[in-house]
Every structure is written in structure tokens, then in C-alpha cells.
Amino acid sequence: MRQKIIKSDSEWRNLLTPQQYHVTREKGTEPAFTGKYWDCHDPGVFLCVCCGLPLFDSTRKFDSGCGWPSFTAPQEASHVVESADLTHGMQRIEVLCSSCDAHLGHVFPDGPGPDGLRYCINSASLKLEKKQPV
Numbered sequence: 001m002r003q004k005i006i007k008s009d010s011e012w013r014n015l016l017t018p019q020q021y022h023v024t025r026e027k028g029t030e031p032a033f034t035g036k037y038w039d040c041h042d043p044g045v046f047l048c049v050c051c052g053l054p055l056f057d058s059t060r061k062f063d064s065g066c067g068w069p070s071f072t073a074p075q076e077a078s079h080v081v082e083s084a085d086l087t088h089g090m091q092r093i094e095v096l097c098s099s100c101d102a103h104l105g106h107v108f109p110d111g112p113g114p115d116g117l118r119y120c121i122n123s124a125s126l127k128l129e130k131k132q133p134v
């Protein structure tokens with residue numbers, strides 16, 4: 001079992017920007033086409049902005065046109081947790097960081113990959129660790 005990272009509300013507020021806090025700890029959503037990474041094509045690994053766990057790899061990022069960074073799969077299935085989200089009158093699957101329970105975004109069944117999934121993730125919940133040029 002991965003060790004859970006548990007911090008108090010005020011600790012998270014100190015660590016995160018107001019927007020990062022809103023998205024990850026209050027299950028917020030950044031406005032489409034405003035995030036740092038929806039149009040980012042740099043190779044690297046997207047880490048959880050809260051705890052640094054590697055969540056998504058740029059090789060699985062694709063242009064979905066939806067205005068948020070989109071991935072066909074997480075880097076490691078065990079690094080994310082999916083749970084049913086019935087808020088806003090919709091049936092969606094919420095995606096959370098398995099280490100610190102940060103809200104990341106949602107997963108939809110309309111992706112282009114072999115699994116047919118689209119992980120629609122807020123830029124504000126991610127931090128890109130760029131790959132060094134070889």
C-alpha cells in the first residue's frame with residue numbers, strides 16, 4: 001500500500017496557489033482553454049501538483065479539443081483512483097491522486113486509444129517535469 005499523504009486544510013493552502021487549491025482540494029474545474037498544459041506538447045511526466053506523484057506521461061497526451069489536458073491512460077493505474085461523481089446532474093467518473101486524494105479531473109469513455117478512455121485533467125492539478133533532451 002502506498003502511504004497516504006494527509007495534510008490539513010491550512011497546510012494545503014500554504015503549499016498551493018488559490019486556483020490549485022480550489023481545483024485539487026475543493027474539486028473545482030479551471031475554465032477550458034485557460035490552463036497551463038492543455039496546449040502543451042513538451043515531453044515529460046505530469047506530476048501531482050500537491051504531492052509530486054507521477055500521474056500522466058506526455059506520450060499518452062493527445063489533442064482532444066476540449067480545452068483541458070487529455071490523456072488516454074494514467075502513467076500507472078495504481079497512481080490514480082476513480083470514483084463515481086453524480087454532482088452537477090451528470091454521471092461522471094472523477095479521477096483522484098491515489099496518494100493525496102487531490103481532485104484531478106474526470107475520465108470519459110470517448111477517448112481515441114485502445115481502451116477508449118479520455119482522462120480530462122485540470123492543468124492546475126498537474127506539474128510538468130520536462131524530460132531532459134537526450
Ligand SMILES: [Zn+2]
Nearest residue numbers: 048051097100
Ligand atoms: Zn497527489
